[in-house]
Amino acid sequence: MALPGRDAGVTLLGLSVLLVAPHLAAQGPPTPPTQDTTVLVFEREVFEYPEYARRNPFRPLLTTLDGGPRFERLQLMGIIYSDDPAKSVAVFAAGPADGGGG
Structure with missing residues (x-):
């Protein structure tokens, strides 16, 4: 025994598929995502400090010859x-x- 509402539902589903199918077929293939062509450029900022009558604060206090403070000289x-x-x-x-106390 077939249900009367069921045949109408199947018919309605079939008609909706037939109405939507031409629109889906008319669409082209999806476009591939465009690749980012931005070129990254890294620039290093260079700063020259004027040394008129004062020391350049960007240079280390110790030179390679100094080696830093010696423990025997610390008070x-x-x-x-x-x-x-x-x-x-x-x-x-x-x-x-001379390492002596003061």
Whole structure:
């Protein structure tokens, strides 16, 4: 026994497919995505600092020959304690070149 509403539903579905099919067939194939042709250029900024009567702040304080302060020349000037150990600071000063105390 066939249901009367079911035949109408199948017929309606068939007609809707027939009406939409020509529009789908008329569409062309999807266009491929365009490739980005932007060329990235990285430029490094160069800055020349005028050295008139002052030192260039962009150059290191130590030259390769200095090697930095020597431990035997350092003098402990003070310690600033904090409840947070990460915030405690030791203050040093470079002593005389002969390593003696002053």
